[in-house]
Amino acid sequence: MSPFVTYQADVKAAEGELLIHLSDRAGLQAQALGAHLGLLRSELQRLAEHPSLRPEDGVAGPELALLENAFGHTSLFSGGVALVSATGQRIWSDPVNMPLGRTALTSRPWFRRMMEKQAASVGLVDEEGGGLIAVAVPIVRDDHVVGLLVGELATASELLPPHRGTNESMVALLGERGRLLLPATPPPLLRQVDLAAHLRPLVDAPGAVTLGGARFLGAAALVPGTEMLLVVLEDEARDRALLKRRYLGQLGTHTALLGGVLLLFTVLLRRSYRSLMAAEEHLRRQETMAALGTASSLIAHEVKNALNSMQAALSMIRAKGGETALPVQALRSQADRLGHLARSLLSFASPQSTQQRSCEMHLLVQDALQAVRLLPEAADVAVETSLQEGLFVKGDPTLLVSAVDNLIRNAVEAGAVAHDTGQQPTPRVEVRLLREGAEVVLLVEDNAGGVPPAFEPRLWEPFAVGRSRGIGLGLPMVRTAIRAHDGGSVSYTRVPGGSRFTVRLPLEKMAS
Template sequence: MGLALLGVVALASPLLAYREDLQNAREEVLGNLSSQAQVQAEALGVHLGLLEAELRRLAEHPQLIPEDGPSGLEAVMLDNAFHHTPLFSEGVALLTASGRRVWSDPPQMSLGASPLTSRPWFRRVLEEGVSEIHLLEGTDGPLVVAVPVRHGGKVTGLLLGELRAGARPLPGVRSGGADVSLLLDQQGQLLLPVPTPRFTWNAERAASVRALADAPGPIVLDGTQMLGAAARVPFDGVNGLLLAVLEDEERDIARLRRRFLGQLLFHVALLGSTLLFFTFLLRRSYRSLLAAEERLRHQETMAALGAASQLIAHEVKNALNGIQAALSLLKPATSAGEAALPVLRSQVQRLGHLARSLLSFGAPRATPSRRSCELRLLVDEALQSVRLLPEAEDVALEVTLAEGLTVHADPALLVSAIDNLVRNAVEAGAVARDTGLRPSPWVRVSLAREDNEAVLRVEDNAGGVDPDLEPRLWEPFATARAKGVGLGLPMARTAVESHGGHLTYTRLPDGSRFTLRLPLESIP
């Protein structure tokens, strides 16, 4: 549970960072759009101010009287000022209050199809005496800058300059492509770009765009999610002009999203691998801790058993010494008593072996006393003590020993280990005969050389180890025999392994095989 919670926290952190990075990126884009809109609006205001000032400079000239018709002086003055002027790409015209053309450059300059007097912007110039910036046809045509011409305190006409509404009609205003710049008048009329962009324009949309001046943010135009900002054009001649800059949010944010997503995946992979590695180390440490605790419990148990075994062994050994002394003094008076003496001596030997096993288990040798040993002689020594067992009379013992196999070992430890293996096999064979399992039990002891090892095999046909006991075969005090204490095999294995060897068990079809392997002594 704790690891799962740690994983959730580790993975949630980059996810939250990813969301925050996207939000910061969106705010950065909006900030850039706001700056861009402000710069473009200021540039447009300066440019429109220049255009309006140039027209107003001539409109205020006292000799410019539209209703009198074009005089030579007026024509010369207008030609000098506006002939092929770069300020107005479509031309300049002098109009009367009735909309009649007095002068224009070029002479065929288009004034639209409908009467000028029917257009709202034309009437506002005449009625209010203010400059106007609008589309020539109201919703279409070139962008016009109209300045009133006064004479005697009365508006008698106007000067009209036309600008081509192309892709870049004015400095700082751009349109087309993924980015769109919009110029709106005070009534929400879309002045630029012309023609109208791919989205539908209406009063509701104009209000949404105007709101961007106070709060830059997302705006949806005909299903396209865009980010936008707007700024008011600082132009004294006309109030209410608004410049809006829109960018496709999906295009701008998608690139950042891909980059942030790549970083997120990298961080998730890094954190995930770190978490997995940490989990692996934690589980391994936990298993090591459990194993150490188990070893400690086992050592404590063995120490307690060893202390108890030593105490019992000393008491048994002391009693056996007295019994052996008494047996040596007995002189049987009858044949029955004569027959009982070997049985008593056999049981004393059995108890003596038990006492020695308990002593060896309770106080093993700290440092084995090793020397070069002929392994065949050690096996013979062990077999001699086994042949004295009463059970040996009922079990056929087959021995095949190779000579010349020398090991560097503690002879007492190896003799005890071999004695335990052969003794167990003989006693198991006797039990199998007594229970009727094997009428003719046998034990085979063979010693041979295999590569650089001496291999001793002890086999029997006594039916094998109880399957339930096999998993605990090498544990102390694990035994299925009524007469056994379960110390022989663990002590034998410990002795063999202390010499760099191995002791293994193999189940045979009708019995058991114990294989003892020891490294041969190297000859210098």
């Protein structure tokens, strides 16, 4: 009995939730329809208050131009717009043959309400046929209604979305005297004479209602500013069938859960195995990196010793122009490149400790730019700068200059490669230094084509090389140097035609 009792309780609770949903939906759609009609009333009211509109004197040239400009071929009112006298006579309309009902307008309830209250009114143009809704606004002069503006709407095309199928809720709209306005082609169950008597109680008490021998769950709401009734209906049999399928689905779910325990255990076991393998791989890479660090230190020391001798010899050479000038310049350029390599290897092998001091980023970036401009590749790459001054950070100037130098150097070398291979005839590097909130932001952007997509996951790994130049230590050293500063970060972004590296450092807090 327990599953059956639970099923009955679930069905009752679900029906209660559905009725709340239908009530909310009916209220929202009625409010939306009322707001739509209110906007239309406001549009008519705007012109009705125009001082030059005097319908009691007929329509003169200026008044005709005013009406034509405001409502001529308007898309707001599908049935048209008319200027009517206080006695219900047409003075002007667009279109000229705009229908105004089979009987006199003065017999319409909305017309009488408007004349009595001197306020805008909404109702059917004609209860006996046509299905048009009239939005009427009085023209008041000296506390007397001297005329009115009437806009007509075709209910089937403007007020509510059409009913699309049997699986959707049915929405019905009734006029103030209970006449069905929507749907335009109603099903047989909505064609009964006492339809309004069945549906109006749903305003105060949403629930079940029988129409045409079928039971429905429904809710209703009055459209604000009108006497129209909006009703939302759901097929009770269809909803109960859905609930039954839901109940059977729950039983199937419980059964599947029992069988899924073994699958979950298997998945967890596989994940644990993969985690173990990843930890072993991480340990192996750490051991490899430690060995590489030791080897890098030995290689860097040997290279540095040889470079010291080379630079001492070069300093003794006095280039006198002619044939010796170019070779000496080439030797010095290559010596500088090897020097940068040796410093990178030494920094990777034994990272420096940070020294915190006040640094102006503008000067540090200038130092890095000065060193990069001496590179042979810089001759083929345009370096554009926009550096904001007076931005101070708390950090290690040596590490920061090294990080900035590596970023700009990588961008220049990438541009030179793109130029040499014909991929970019005009390589360019843009260096910007600016403030964003409480951070100093350095942007280094190039147009050298960007990092190959397959290489992006390894972009920050040591000794991972994505181009023909370099040994793959520049970007890892940049990340290490920037992260050594509290709140510092560096990121890569692919931009159209190239790459952008963004460095963020917190501004130094100045003592007040």
